Amino acid sequence: MPIIDIYSIEDNFLVSYEDIETANKNGLFGAYINGELQQKEQSVGTEKAKCGEVVFKLFGFIPIRKVSVVMANDDDYYIGGVPIGLSIYSDGVIVISDNGNESIKEGDIITKIDGIEFNEIENLESLLKDNEEVEVTYLHKNKELKTLLKVKNENKKYKLGFTVKDNVTGVGTLTFVNTKTGEYGALGHAIVEEAGGNIVPVESGNVYPCNLIGITKGEKNNPGQLRCVFVQSSKNKGTIESNNKFGIKGVMNNLDGLVDENLTAKIGGRFSVTPGKATIVSDISGIKEEYEIEIIKANYQKKANDKSLVFRVKDKRLLNLTGGIVQGMSGSPIMQNGKIVGAVTHVFLSDPTKGYGVYTDWMVA
Numbered sequence: 001m002p003i004i005d006i007y008s009i010e011d012n013f014l015v016s017y018e019d020i021e022t023a024n025k026n027g028l029f030g031a032y033i034n035g036e037l038q039q040k041e042q043s044v045g046t047e048k049a050k051c052g053e054v055v056f057k058l059f060g061f062i063p064i065r066k067v068s069v070v071m072a073n074d075d076d077y078y079i080g081g082v083p084i085g086l087s088i089y090s091d092g093v094i095v096i097s098d099n100g101n102e103s104i105k106e107g108d109i110i111t112k113i114d115g116i117e118f119n120e121i122e123n124l125e126s127l128l129k130d131n132e133e134v135e136v137t138y139l140h141k142n143k144e145l146k147t148l149l150k151v152k153n154e155n156k157k158y159k160l161g162f163t164v165k166d167n168v169t170g171v172g173t174l175t176f177v178n179t180k181t182g183e184y185g186a187l188g189h190a191i192v193e194e195a196g197g198n199i200v201p202v203e204s205g206n207v208y209p210c211n212l213i214g215i216t217k218g219e220k221n222n223p224g225q226l227r228c229v230f231v232q233s234s235k236n237k238g239t240i241e242s243n244n245k246f247g248i249k250g251v252m253n254n255l256d257g258l259v260d261e262n263l264t265a266k267i268g269g270r271f272s273v274t275p276g277k278a279t280i281v282s283d284i285s286g287i288k289e290e291y292e293i294e295i296i297k298a299n300y301q302k303k304a305n306d307k308s309l310v311f312r313v314k315d316k317r318l319l320n321l322t323g324g325i326v327q328g329m330s331g332s333p334i335m336q337n338g339k340i341v342g343a344v345t346h347v348f349l350s351d352p353t354k355g356y357g358v359y360t361d362w363m364v365a
Contacts, residue, residue: 085230107196205240
């Protein structure tokens with residue numbers, strides 16, 4: 001296992017006593033350096049946050065560096081592995097046809113008109129009314145830009161000349177649910193508007209039960225997919241409150257059909273992940289099962305990334321079902337030593353038996 005340069009470790013990463021114990025046992029910081037985790041409390045407003053520091057010691061007693069950390073909680077988490085339907089109302093409207101505009105393009109997300117935020121198509125026209133020109137704030141490739149645009153008045157219908165929408169839907173896999181709070185993580189990577197590559201900002205959203213109706217097996221240079229259907233209704237399972245590069249988060253209010261409440265685990269930090277045997281949890285066979293994988297590489301990264309580890313599917317049952325990793329499996333929990341240590345994020349296009357995963361400590365942070 002590669003040795004981590006302790007001087008490259010950033011402040012404020014999530015860690016537990018067991019993570020540091022495992023890292024010391026595996027010689028992760030070098031043959032003569034151990035980490036020692038010391039907990040302390042820090043007031044944030046009226047609340048006290050659990051934080052601490054890791055003191056790195058040479059020969060076990062000479063302090064050579066201190067790093068501030070966030071203490072992992074000791075909560076239990078229900079283990080996911082089931083497909084879920086996702087519906088997001090965007091914080092802004094998404095351009096689906098730019099009609100040849102020189103600045104704003106298909107896939108961009110318009111978030112403000114003359115500095116005023118809005119999130120529904122119905123609100124757009126009222127912001128344009130009685131204006132000949134407006135300043136438009138929009139996201140292009142996840143960067144906020146501004147431009148001036150002429151307002152079109154067609155029989156008192158005010159337009160910018162774009163075709164837009166204010167919601168997106170999709171399918172992903174549930175990773176975990178906090179047994180105390182109902183807070184969950186899913187997908188492992190961001191929901192992105194494909195045409196523009198923008199991470200869709202969330203105004204609101206819901207999670208729905210999802211039915212798997214078929215599987216297209218993955219092949220070299222042709223990723224497969226889970227074919228799923230869901231119906232948007234009042235019977236949602238939970239909310240979607242954020243969407244970032246490590247997936248979606250929110251609160252589940254109905255766990256029926258999503259988790260086995262007798263099946264829980266702790267979250268494992270990145271220092272507890274080692275190359276070797278692990279499993280993926282999925283119910284694509286009709287029942288929730290663990291499938292054997294091999295973690296080939298567990299990267300230590302100075303900056304958070306959704307390609308934290310590389311793994312290979314070893315389980316013949318999963319290979320027969322899917323050919324490896326397919327679209328829709330993103331978010332499937334990765335288990336090692338009884339802990340949820342990661343989630344599936346991407347497949348290797350050249351080899352569907354290999355995939356990437358993200359560390360779960362970044363999903364809960």
